[in-house]
Amino acid sequence: MAAPPPPDDALSDDGLEPLFASLDQASGIVAAVSGGPDSTALMHLLARWHAAGSRPPVHVATIDHGLRPDAAGEAAFVAREAGALGLPHRILAWTGNKPRTGIQEAAREARYRLLADHAHAAGASHLVTAHTLDDQAETIMMRLARGSGLSGLAGMRRETKRHGIFHARPLLGWPKARLLDLCRSQGWRFVEDPSNANAVYARVRWRRLMPLLAAEGLDAERLSRFAERAARADEALGLKAREALEGAGVSEEGGRVSFEGGILASEPLEIALRVLEQALRRAGLGLETSRLNRLESCAERLRTAIGAGETLSLTIAGALVRLDRSGRVSIAPEPPRRRGR
Structure with missing residues (x-):
């Protein structure tokens, strides 16, 4: 379902009700707020919606990634602003060693893990983030550049499930500029994250390209x-x-999934790819969208072997995929590799 565009009167009960309609039945809500204009606007909008009726409890959380000296002060700023709105706040720190490469991806994974853990501890069923229309556009272009297929190019969903928590993005139809204007017109204080202007990050470089x-x-x-x-x-x-x-007679037993391999050869390649991917996920395994080329290679090799009546054994995404003489494909976790002799 498409995210709704911002209403003419975003602060009215009529404007807030459809915006947060999916949260009405939540057991509790954790709002991820960094202190920037997007998440600050989300916090204020949630606070007004919460005050307008009998709503689920709203908890505000800020992640301190420990990557910038100003991060702790920004988290404390959000704590004060949330307190002024009557919302409980927690600072969640990403501790331990940080990777030297892929820091944004690692920080993202750590961020969602911390938020989901906090939601579980607070008895909240929903996590809410302030992703915008501009974030969606940047995500699509970044995934296109990485060679994503349809699943990746579908962008961020308005609601997904992550670590057992529903992740909602109610502002996905809102332009960033509208949220910035809202903060300024309402006098809602926010902070500026300098990393949002650091061209070392791919998203920042794409952001600069978007006007072109x-x-x-x-x-x-x-x-x-x-x-x-x-x-x-x-x-x-x-x-x-x-x-x-x-x-295709799929069966699951002891972490092993199997099915008649002929389906991979008889269906169009796009369906065959998804059959293989779904079987991998049923086995508790799977590929990121950026690894689509590996899935394509695996499916094509299986299709060739099936057509030739051959057996095949290969590995992908931590899985051992086997095509036996009867034409049946089985997928199970790859056994530990032996080192040395």
Whole structure:
């Protein structure tokens, strides 16, 4: 479902009700607030929605990644602002050694793990973040550059499940500029994160390119509309692949998944890819969208072997995939590799 655009009166009960409608039945809500204008606006909007009726409890959380000296002060600032709104606040620190490469990806994973753990501890069923229309557009372009397929190009979903918690993005249809204007017009104080202007990060470089793309007609709204269409196609293909896998006599036993391999050769490659991916996920394994080329290579090798009546054994994403003489494919966790002799 597409994220709704901002209403004309975003602060009215009529404007806030549809914005947070999916949160009405939550057992509790954790709002991730960094102190920037996007998440600050989210916090204030949630506070007004919460005060307007009988709502689930709202908890505010700020992550201190320990990567910048100003981060602790910014987290303390959010704590004060949340307290002024009557919302409980927690600072969640990412401790331990930090990787030298891939720091943004590692920080993202740590951030969601900390937020999900806090939600579980607080008895909250939902995590809310302030991702915007601009964030969606940047995400799509970054995934396109990495070679993602339809699943990746569908962008961020308005609601997903992560670590057993529902992750909602109610502002996904809102431009960043609207949230910045809202903060300024309402006098809501916020902080500026200098890393948002650091070109060492890929997202920042893409952000600088977006005005050039918009000048050619590829603006955030059109990219978001493209993501919605990709999501529809992705959902339809996923359903067809699930039907194909069930029709191939899929079975699960002791962490091992197997099915008749002929389905990989008889279905179009796009369906075969999804059949294989779904089987991997049923076995508790799977690929990131950036690893689509590995999944394609695996599916094509299996299709060739099936057509030739051959057996095959290969590994992918921590899984051992085997095609036996009867034409049945089995997927199980890859056994530990022996080192030395």
